[in-house]
Amino acid sequence: MDFEFTDEQNMVRDGISRLVREQYDYDTRREVIASEAGWRPELWAQLAELGMLAAPFGEEDGGFGGATEAMIIMEEFGRGLAIEPFIPTVVCAGGFLKHGGSAAQREEYIGGIISGEMVFAFACAEPRGRYDLADLQTTAKKDGGDYVLNGHKAVVIGAPWASHLIVTARTSGDQRDDGGISVFLVAGDADGVSRRDYATVDGRRASEVYFENVKIPADALIGEADNGLPLIEKVVDEATAAVCAEATGAMKVTNEMTLDYSRQRKQFGTPIGSFQVLQHRMADMLMEHEQSVSMMYLATIKLDEESDAERKKAVSAAKVRIGQSSRFIGQAAIQTHGGMGMTDELAVGSYFKRLSIVEGEFGSVDHHLRRHMKLSAA
Amino acid sequence: MNLEFTAEENAFRQEVRDFIANNYPAHLVGKTQDELTREEMLEWHQILGKKGWSVPAWPTEYGGTGWTPTQRYIWSEENARASTIMPLPFGVAMVGPVIYTFGSEEQKAEYLPGIRDGSVWWCQGYSEPGAGSDLASLKTTAVRDGDDYVINGQKTWTTLAQHADWGFFLCRTDPDAPKPQQGISFILVDMDTPGIEVRPIKLIDGGYEVNEVWLTDVRVPAANRIGEENMGWTYAKFLLAHERSGIAGVARSKRGVEKLKEIAAAEMLDGKPLSQDMGFARKISQLEIDLAALEITDLRTLAGEQAGKGPGPESSLLKVKGTEIQQRLTELTLEAVGYYGAPDFRSFPDDGSNDFPIGPDYAHQAAPSYFNMRKTSIYGGSNEIQRNIITKMILGL
Numbered sequence: 001m002d003f004e005f006t007d008e009q010n011m012v013r014d015g016i017s018r019l020v021r022e023q024y025d026y027d028t029r030r031e032v033i034a035s036e037a038g039w040r041p042e043l044w045a046q047l048a049e050l051g052m053l054a055a056p057f058g059e060e061d062g063g064f065g066g067a068t069e070a071m072i073i074m075e076e077f078g079r080g081l082a083i084e085p086f087i088p089t090v091v092c093a094g095g096f097l098k099h100g101g102s103a104a105q106r107e108e109y110i111g112g113i114i115s116g117e118m119v120f121a122f123a124c125a126e127p128r129g130r131y132d133l134a135d136l137q138t139t140a141k142k143d144g145g146d147y148v149l150n151g152h153k154a155v156v157i158g159a160p161w162a163s164h165l166i167v168t169a170r171t172s173g174d175q176r177d178d179g180g181i182s183v184f185l186v187a188g189d190a191d192g193v194s195r196r197d198y199a200t201v202d203g204r205r206a207s208e209v210y211f212e213n214v215k216i217p218a219d220a221l222i223g224e225a226d227n228g229l230p231l232i233e234k235v236v237d238e239a240t241a242a243v244c245a246e247a248t249g250a251m252k253v254t255n256e257m258t259l260d261y262s263r264q265r266k267q268f269g270t271p272i273g274s275f276q277v278l279q280h281r282m283a284d285m286l287m288e289h290e291q292s293v294s295m296m297y298l299a300t301i302k303l304d305e306e307s308d309a310e311r312k313k314a315v316s317a318a319k320v321r322i323g324q325s326s327r328f329i330g331q332a333a334i335q336t337h338g339g340m341g342m343t344d345e346l347a348v349g350s351y352f353k354r355l356s357i358v359e360g361e362f363g364s365v366d367h368h369l370r371r372h373m374k375l376s377a378a
Numbered sequence: 379m380n381l382e383f384t385a386e387e388n389a390f391r392q393e394v395r396d397f398i399a400n401n402y403p404a405h406l407v408g409k410t411q412d413e414l415t416r417e418e419m420l421e422w423h424q425i426l427g428k429k430g431w432s433v434p435a436w437p438t439e440y441g442g443t444g445w446t447p448t449q450r451y452i453w454s455e456e457n458a459r460a461s462t463i464m465p466l467p468f469g470v471a472m473v474g475p476v477i478y479t480f481g482s483e484e485q486k487a488e489y490l491p492g493i494r495d496g497s498v499w500w501c502q503g504y505s506e507p508g509a510g511s512d513l514a515s516l517k518t519t520a521v522r523d524g525d526d527y528v529i530n531g532q533k534t535w536t537t538l539a540q541h542a543d544w545g546f547f548l549c550r551t552d553p554d555a556p557k558p559q560q561g562i563s564f565i566l567v568d569m570d571t572p573g574i575e576v577r578p579i580k581l582i583d584g585g586y587e588v589n590e591v592w593l594t595d596v597r598v599p600a601a602n603r604i605g606e607e608n609m610g611w612t613y614a615k616f617l618l619a620h621e622r623s624g625i626a627g628v629a630r631s632k633r634g635v636e637k638l639k640e641i642a643a644a645e646m647l648d649g650k651p652l653s654q655d656m657g658f659a660r661k662i663s664q665l666e667i668d669l670a671a672l673e674i675t676d677l678r679t680l681a682g683e684q685a686g687k688g689p690g691p692e693s694s695l696l697k698v699k700g701t702e703i704q705q706r707l708t709e710l711t712l713e714a715v716g717y718y719g720a721p722d723f724r725s726f727p728d729d730g731s732n733d734f735p736i737g738p739d740y741a742h743q744a745a746p747s748y749f750n751m752r753k754t755s756i757y758g759g760s761n762e763i764q765r766n767i768i769t770k771m772i773l774g775l
Contacts, residue, residue: 130646152734155737201720267512334582352752
């Protein structure tokens, strides 16, 4: 048993922590998310330069780490509410490529990710599919050696910034069948791809993405045709663990801000932190965060587990606990800040909003509780 | 023990239901407060003013309808059922009762008609940056100068002050009073007076419903003071008791549950409506059960009022439970809409494209409402303060 990090991992944390601290003050973030681009490509280049985009890849792919490095980076991202598309690009696209990509795909695309030249979005959700990864109405039909893609993907995070998309589609079978699903790599500007872009309530950008007779060459298929679901589940579990780490980092800062505020804000002639009802709430917030850290570790450790069922159970358990803690801490922070917590002026509101949306990302508390129940009953 | 309404009360319900159906402006149907212009927000108030129904709870001599508390309850229930934009509380439920209870005859004649007919918009100048839960520590001063007061200070959380014609302000008139509650006066201020600056505050849902109000050498006739100098706290406390009634929001929450059920029936999970999922159905049932309990508690309070008992500290219970339910409604709505909770509808491209909607319409307000409704456990005396009131006034601790 060991919960220590290696020197190299500590260096990753120090590097990313410094970057977030120096470049992600609240006012800067606010300016960036209000800007036309909505993100900072130059910061992305800086992350590439620091080697951070290589961190979760093995040496064979030009990297130096794995899931623990992704966890560390996302926890620090969460502390600053960084919006750059690390999860869609490095964790999701990177995950599909390293677990399912051909040698040629890995070389071209993982290389592009590590250098910062390629930015990905992961188009999996559909308007009527909720959190079910197999509930797909998007189709990819075989046409000679190629595929033809048609469909509509919902709330694709980071799509306006992406040079490439990873798209899940049905190549055979019926809607909601586990079989018959395939994964494709599609250029963002391919003929027949169109988008409606918008901002999200937690400061990111996303799109509805439409595919109309998009021709995809056979070599854009990642992994096995018709048997993509196990790969998708593995990668989404990795992304879920990463978003859990982001939430845990955000919760930590939310708690710190709340404690600070309770020391500064005076009512009835005394800091409000001296009131027992608020003290107990902050004690609960601390405990929720500690339990989240534990679950973040559990999920990350189990990602490389041989047994799929054990991995899934651990990730779902983490997402349930962290989803619940995110809600509790977000709400408790606003309540403790009173009216000030309701304003756009204070950072705590942005943390609350991110924690609110995290709850549903890659599956809500209910979704993961249900998955955990099914796996436990099996 | 009997929950039935009388035949007369049922007839009354039909009458008001018909009146709403025949008179509520069609162009306001389905709109939320956020989407309305100033004029539209006053429209129903003005229609009710003409009908003589805008201030039901007032004494009949000042334009009240003389309805029983039960009739007033039915009235608000029917308005909630139709999702009407009700008259704002600042005039009708707050300053109006203070004026007819403590004001001079001249003040009654001057201010009450504009509140009744919905021609004058009022705002409330209570909270300050340093005086929230501890309202009595307020610092805005009103210094007597001949026949005027000169007001200096800053108010905050002033709801919809950007539209207001008049405001009622708590100001310190005796800084040397032995207790902070003493030395406060209740003053009516024309919002057009020089020296007033209203700065909207952007909230976390992206809207602007509250404001900072800065007062710099604002000169107001002393005749605008309500009641006696330095007795303002008494009037403010009276007003806060009025603000409590109806705070449970049972009828609005019932309408909210219906909407939530419609959303749950439209959303899909595993190829079936979300409403058929036992996990989600259980949450809706739990909410309905808690709401049923609150409704009966609300009716018990109402029966007490009918029997002549004024709203007491038990209204704190209604506020706490009512706001918890309102908040849970928005939590469940956000859960129900899944991924479509994330898009910010304010940023949607205005390209006239209806072919590709960004999620269902009912999802657009899910996150903003969830964010916005966090305010309910903070405003009107935070829920912590309400529990303090219960502890002190009912438990006697």
